[in-house]
Amino acid sequence: METQVIELGYALDTFYFLIAGAFVMWMAAGFTMLEAGLVRTKSTVEILTKNIALFSIASIMYMIVGYNIMYGDGISSLIPGLSFFIGGDNTAAEVAASGGEIYYSNMADFFFQVVFVATAMSIVSGVVAERMKLWAFLAFTVVLTALIYPIQGYWSWGGGILSDLGYSDYAGSGIVHFTGAVAALAGVLLLGPRKGKFGPNGQVNALPGANLPLATLGTFILWLGWFGFNGGSELKVSDVGSANAVAQVFTNTNLAAAGGVVAAMIVSKLTFGKVDLTMVLNGALAGLVAITADPASPSALLATVIGAIGGVIVVFSIVGFEKIRIDDPVGALSVHGVAGIWGVLAVLLSNDEATLGGQLAGLALIGGFVFVASLVIWLILKAVMGLRIDDEQEREGVDSVECGMEAYPEFTNK
Amino acid sequence: MKLITAIIKPFKLDDVREALGTVGVKGITMTEVKGFGRQKGHTELYRGAEYVVDFLPKVKLEMVVDDNLADQVIEVVTNAASTGKIGDGKIFVSPVDEAIRIRTGETGSDAL
Numbered sequence: 024m025e026t027q028v029i030e031l032g033y034a035l036d037t038f039y040f041l042i043a044g045a046f047v048m049w050m051a052a053g054f055t056m057l058e059a060g061l062v063r064t065k066s067t068v069e070i071l072t073k074n075i076a077l078f079s080i081a082s083i084m085y086m087i088v089g090y091n092i093m094y095g096d097g098i099s100s101l102i103p104g105l106s107f108f109i110g111g112d113n114t115a116a117e118v119a120a121s122g123g124e125i126y127y128s129n130m131a132d133f134f135f136q137v138v139f140v141a142t143a144m145s146i147v148s149g150v151v152a153e154r155m156k157l158w159a160f161l162a163f164t165v166v167l168t169a170l171i172y173p174i175q176g177y178w179s180w181g182g183g184i185l186s187d188l189g190y191s192d193y194a195g196s197g198i199v200h201f202t203g204a205v206a207a208l209a210g211v212l213l214l215g216p217r218k219g220k221f222g223p224n225g226q227v228n229a230l231p232g233a234n235l236p237l238a239t240l241g242t243f244i245l246w247l248g249w250f251g252f253n254g255g256s257e258l259k260v261s262d263v264g265s266a267n268a269v270a271q272v273f274t275n276t277n278l279a280a281a282g283g284v285v286a287a288m289i290v291s292k293l294t295f296g297k298v299d300l301t302m303v304l305n306g307a308l309a310g311l312v313a314i315t316a317d318p319a320s321p322s323a324l325l326a327t328v329i330g331a332i333g334g335v336i337v338v339f340s341i342v343g344f345e346k347i348r349i350d351d352p353v354g355a356l357s358v359h360g361v362a363g364i365w366g367v368l369a370v371l372l373s374n375d376e377a378t379l380g381g382q383l384a385g386l387a388l389i390g391g392f393v394f395v396a397s398l399v400i401w402l403i404l405k406a407v408m409g410l411r412i413d414d415e416q417e418r419e420g421v422d423s424v425e426c427g428m429e430a431y432p433e434f435t436n437k
Numbered sequence: 438m439k440l441i442t443a444i445i446k447p448f449k450l451d452d453v454r455e456a457l458g459t460v461g462v463k464g465i466t467m468t469e470v471k472g473f474g475r476q477k478g479h480t481e482l483y484r485g486a487e488y489v490v491d492f493l494p495k496v497k498l499e500m501v502v503d504d505n506l507a508d509q510v511i512e513v514v515t516n517a518a519s520t521g522k523i524g525d526g527k528i529f530v531s532p533v534d535e536a537i538r539i540r541t542g543e544t545g546s547d548a549l
Binding site: 227228229230231232291294295296297299301302338341342345354 | 481482483484485486487488
């Protein structure tokens with residue numbers, strides 16, 4: 024009887040893990056629609072291509088080497104081990120003998136983790152939109168998903184140095200979102216803004232996104248997927264304690280997004296005089312990113328406040344990046360980077376085990392390593408193949424250069 | 438015969454079309470156009486940055502009518518398209534030398 028209960032628990036937790044992973048996979052659709060909505064029509068096909076390609080490359084690279092680097096036996100707390108290809112799974116005898124210690128399938132764990140890598144890479148995609156060469160981007164995807172992301176992931180979730188330092192990051196405000204944003208920042212510094220984004224006298228020009236219904240749909244898809252992202256990160260649902268924790272995580276995740284929306288709406292109304300939908304969408308996502316580092320400990324009210332502060336931060340951050348002439352068409356640096364930092368620090372509000380030192384060490388180590396490693400890769404790519412399409416091609420649109428087709432062939436507005 | 442070209446606000450299209458029907462205009466060509474006059478463009482806001490929309494959407498109606506109908510057409514278009522606010526549009530009248538119905542070869546007023 025006891026074996027059967029253990030097996031049932033194993034099956035349930037594995038099932039929960041897989042479904043959560045499938046939800047996170049669907050976030051790829053969310054990022055794709057959000058980005059497709061916030062770029063101009065002439066850059067739509069390329070951003071769609073990039074998103075489906077990066078998801079696939081991330082899946083393959085993480086299977087070949089990334090997962091093993093992140094979760095394999097390390098050489099030291101700083102240097103992960105190197106091995107290739109994901110391994111076998113638990114046998115029924117092993118599960119029964121563990122007495123419930125082994126409670127989900129290894130392959131389910133791989134599946135859940137792999138979709139997080141793709142999320143980190145999706146963040147880069149939006150920031151460099153409309154002007155980066157497709158193949159330079161895809162080459163970077165290979166390195167980020169095979170090496171950069173797994174190495175810093177090993178430090179925390181893989182049991183390395185950040186885990187020793189007490190860095191607390193439940194579902195990855197830092198490990199996933201901040202990482203993606205920092206990698207993107209390194210790229211965009213070398214890439215430069217889209218032509219026409221900034222005028223010669225410092226003025227900021229609007230390059231309005233082509234399709235706000237798509238951007239809104241993408242945001243809702245991400246919001247839905249986030250229940251898997253955060254909810255799945257509890258890793259277990261088959262006892263009362265875990266089930267309650269998962270329910271708390273769902274509730275907090277939802278409320279943080281809601282808080283982000285309302286805050287961004289009010290701030291944009293007060294600052295610009297109008298409610299800017301794109302800011303509201305970014306507010307939802309900033310709320311979600313902010314709660315991701317700890318969606319389990321805060322009360323529902325505190326989760327709403329954490330999300331709302333994310334929503335306030337994101338509006339000023341987006342305007343701030345434009346002031347320093349960094350062009351981020353979708354606002355991902357602010358949503359995932361700046362709100363990610365806030366999320367990592369917000370853990371201290373409700374989680375007694377987290378320490379300021381641990382959280383700051385996490386941000387410093389992840390930020391420093393990812394920035395330097397990404398910058399080196401971007402520099403190599405720039406030297407070897409160039410990062411940017413030329414000016415005439417950019418005016419024509421990255422779609423026609425890289426893909427040779429238009430997203431809306433009957434209505435293209437050059 | 439006169440060619441009457443009316444550039445009006447898009448939301449007034451149905452009213453104008455209905456009014457022209459009552460005075461006996463038998464055909465209208467309609468084009469969606471963009472432009473500016475004294476109204477100029479207007480500014481919009483995107484993520485905190487203002488941008489100028491130079492050309493506003495308008496509807497252009499073209500119709501050729503007999504000389505004796507021209508004044509009446511001008512009057513009904515003026516009434517139907519008017520809101521009293523800036524940007525209501527303009528009407529241009531020009532002479533037409535000839536009109537031919539392609540199907541039958543009729544010419545002049547018979548072709549209208």
